[in-house]
Amino acid sequence: xxxxxxxxxxxxxxxxQALSNVNLSVKENTxxxxxxxxxxxxxxxxxxxxxxxxxxTGSVMFDGQSVLGRAPYEINQMGISRVFQTPEIFxxxxxxxxxxxxxxxxxxxxxxxxxxxTVENEREVIEQAEQMLExxxxxxxxxxxxxxxxxxxxxxxxxxxxxxxxxxxxxxDEPTAGMARADTNNTIDLLKQISDERDITIAIIExxxxxxxxxxxxxxxxxxxxxxxxxxxxxxRGNPKVREAYLGETA
Amino acid sequence: MLGLNKKxxxxxxxxxxxxxxxxxxxxxxxxxxxxxxxxxxxxxxxxRFVIFGIFAIGFNILFGLxxxxxxxxxxxxGIGSYSAVWMFKLLSYNVIPAIALSIVIAGLFSLxxxxxxxxxxxxxxxxxxxxxxxMSFALAYSVLSNPKFNLTNGETGLQVYADDPQIFxxxxxxxxxxxxxxxxxSTYTLDVGAWSFDFNAGYYLxxxxxxxxxxxxxxxxxxxxxxxxxxxxxxxxxxNYTGLNSRPYTLAAFVISGMYAGLAGGLMxxxxxxxxxxxxxxxxxxxxxLMTILGGTGTLxxxxxxxxxxxxxxxxxxxxxDSVLHGWFAFLPDGMEDFVVAVLHPFVGKGWHLTxxxxxxxxxxFLPGGLVEGGQRLINWIRGKRSGExxxxxxxxxxxx
Numbered sequence: 168x169x170x171x172x173x174x175x176x177x178x179x180x181x182x183x184q185a186l187s188n189v190n191l192s193v194k195e196n197t198x199x200x201x202x203x204x205x206x207x208x209x210x211x212x213x214x215x216x217x218x219x220x221x222x223x224t225g226s227v228m229f230d231g232q233s234v235l236g237r238a239p240y241e242i243n244q245m246g247i248s249r250v251f252q253t254p255e256i257f258x259x260x261x262x263x264x265x266x267x268x269x270x271x272x273x274x275x276x277x278x279x280x281x282x283x284x285t286v287e288n289e290r291e292v293i294e295q296a297e298q299m300l301e302x303x304x305x306x307x308x309x310x311x312x313x314x315x316x317x318x319x320x321x322x323x324x325x326x327x328x329x330x331x332x333x334x335x336x337x338x339x340d341e342p343t344a345g346m347a348r349a350d351t352n353n354t355i356d357l358l359k360q361i362s363d364e365r366d367i368t369i370a371i372i373e374x375x376x377x378x379x380x381x382x383x384x385x386x387x388x389x390x391x392x393x394x395x396x397x398x399x400x401x402x403x404r405g406n407p408k409v410r411e412a413y414l415g416e417t418a
Numbered sequence: 419m420l421g422l423n424k425k426x427x428x429x430x431x432x433x434x435x436x437x438x439x440x441x442x443x444x445x446x447x448x449x450x451x452x453x454x455x456x457x458x459x460x461x462x463x464x465x466r467f468v469i470f471g472i473f474a475i476g477f478n479i480l481f482g483l484x485x486x487x488x489x490x491x492x493x494x495x496g497i498g499s500y501s502a503v504w505m506f507k508l509l510s511y512n513v514i515p516a517i518a519l520s521i522v523i524a525g526l527f528s529l530x531x532x533x534x535x536x537x538x539x540x541x542x543x544x545x546x547x548x549x550x551x552x553m554s555f556a557l558a559y560s561v562l563s564n565p566k567f568n569l570t571n572g573e574t575g576l577q578v579y580a581d582d583p584q585i586f587x588x589x590x591x592x593x594x595x596x597x598x599x600x601x602x603x604s605t606y607t608l609d610v611g612a613w614s615f616d617f618n619a620g621y622y623l624x625x626x627x628x629x630x631x632x633x634x635x636x637x638x639x640x641x642x643x644x645x646x647x648x649x650x651x652x653x654x655x656x657x658n659y660t661g662l663n664s665r666p667y668t669l670a671a672f673v674i675s676g677m678y679a680g681l682a683g684g685l686m687x688x689x690x691x692x693x694x695x696x697x698x699x700x701x702x703x704x705x706x707x708l709m710t711i712l713g714g715t716g717t718l719x720x721x722x723x724x725x726x727x728x729x730x731x732x733x734x735x736x737x738x739x740d741s742v743l744h745g746w747f748a749f750l751p752d753g754m755e756d757f758v759v760a761v762l763h764p765f766v767g768k769g770w771h772l773t774x775x776x777x778x779x780x781x782x783x784f785l786p787g788g789l790v791e792g793g794q795r796l797i798n799w800i801r802g803k804r805s806g807e808x809x810x811x812x813x814x815x816x817x818x819x
Binding site: 238249268269271273332 | 421422637638640641642643644645648651652653655656658660661662663666667670674
């Protein structure tokens with residue numbers, strides 16, 4: 168029984184059957200990659216997991232509880248954090264303020280009217296934020312406006328924000344899209360380090376084969392809205408069905 | 419001090435000094451001189467500076483922090499005024515229950531209007547608030563004023579009549595709004611040589627209230643709640659995926675700013691016990707937007723500066739007429755004098771809106787951070803000159819506070 172269980176999920180947009188009969192099981196403390204050619208339904212599937220879309224059929228269970236019909240913030244409070252394709256951070260705030268927000272959200276829940284307390288007095292929260300920035304090697308950038316960070320640092324900050332909430336499942340949507348090779352390798356190292364050092368499950372949607380094969384413990388190949396195969400990386404490489412659907416057209 | 423850091427404490431002290439010494443600061447010219455018309459230190463105008471300052475501080479908590487542009491905040495101002503006058507009519511002329519009720523009623527209305535309007539964001543939110551404000555205006559102007567049920571007294575405006583109950587009114591209390599017997603109109607005039615300074619009880623009540631709400635605004639800006647409101651403005655998507663529900667945060671900000679507006683409306687009625695529907699019209703809602711942007715959106719002191727600036731123009735510039743202009747340019751040859759006066763004529767007197775409009779455009783184009791940014795640039799420029807580092811790049815912008 169995995170931490171995330173997707174059963175018979177289907178989603179239709181007008182005349183397009185974006186997902187049909189998707190079954191997926193993500194085991195705890197593994198890195199699970201979902202790959203597939205363009206239009207395979209990877210992003211639709213991800214949006215069904217985080218509450219942005221509600222599938223027409225099927226169920227999505229996280230840790231024994233259904234996520235369907237819950238708002239994104241409720242699903243986050245259950246322990247799922249999402250990293251976006253283009254880093255979504257609070258651009259008008261400083262790096263430190265960016266870090267404080269998820270920690271406050273974890274401590275105080277979805278809403279709290281703490282209007283008469285002062286941020287400077289929240290020593291515990293600030294320490295946690297500082298520690299996380301330290302671990303991510305961003306402590307020296309804490310006073311910078313986050314909008315002025317480089318693309319790689321924005322990604323790093325976004326991951327730091329997600330990790331500071333100690334999520335049980337981290338979802339990454341093409342985390343290296345549009346990155347230079349060096350940045351991509353840094354991100355791979357970072358994600359490897361995270362999955363090795365932390366008690367965390369990672370589900371990653373990715374286009375880049377290099378990233379997938381360096382990280383994943385298990386791979387699901389999606390084609391035309393349906394899972395084609397689910398297996399270990401070495402078996403995926405040689406699988407003729409996958410070659411035909413996906414690798415074939417890039418090779 | 420008071421849970422503020424050093425920078426905020428000094429800002430609060432500066433604001434306190436400016437408001438308390440306003441009768442001196444705003445009357446720099448001798449009473450009989452030709453420049454006396456630029457004196458703004460008379461009670462009526464000083465009260466308006468501070469009341470609209472409160473209105474703009476509250477508006478800035480919503481617009482400056484969350485970025486939600488409400489075009490209907492004058493409705494809460496009007497509701498505050500009506501509530502206060504009703505307290506005068508029913509209880510007594512004491513301003514305390516009047517102001518208290520105006521805050522509560524404005525808070526309730528903003529909860530209702532905010533709950534509906536905040537279902538949308540951006541331009542749709544603005545239009546919804548505008549629609550609500552215009553409905554409130556129509557209600558106050560005609561619907562709620564008929565012989566059977568007269569809540570607002572329509573066109574005439576709500577006022578206190580001799581046959582009103584006023585159950586707590588006693589002999590010896592002033593027949594005007596008062597604070598436990600101290601009339602809001604009582605003014606002490608201090609004459610120093612050619613100068614004359616007015617110390618008005620109503621103004622000082624408003625000034626003290628403004629200092630309190632300014633302090634509360636600083637606390638909100640510096641609180642975790644304040645960071646959350648700025649997060650709403652910055653990236654709602656990330657906020658929702660960080661486990662935060664942005665709706666109650668925006669609603670809380672909306673209600674707080676509505677209560678500030680109600681307080682301002684209540685104070686207005688406390689200075690002059692009259693409430694009219696025109697206070698709720700969309701032009702009044704637009705005015706507070708202008709004040710906030712002109713002063714500096716999202717800054718603490720900006721809205722107060724913007725409110726003072728606009729009210730000064732409205733009351734001082736509008737008083738300059740052709741004969742005043744002729745007086746100034748009397749030294750020019752006749753033809754030149756008439757020409758200069760003719761050129762300036764559209765910009766003064768009733769044309770003050772034109773001058774204000776041009777100034778507003780200049781500020782928005784060249785100083786997007788408003789008057790506060792102008793002040794900061796000025797200070798940086800002076801500092802740069804003093805230390806001789808004129809070639810220092812000025813691209814680094816500090817958060818405006």
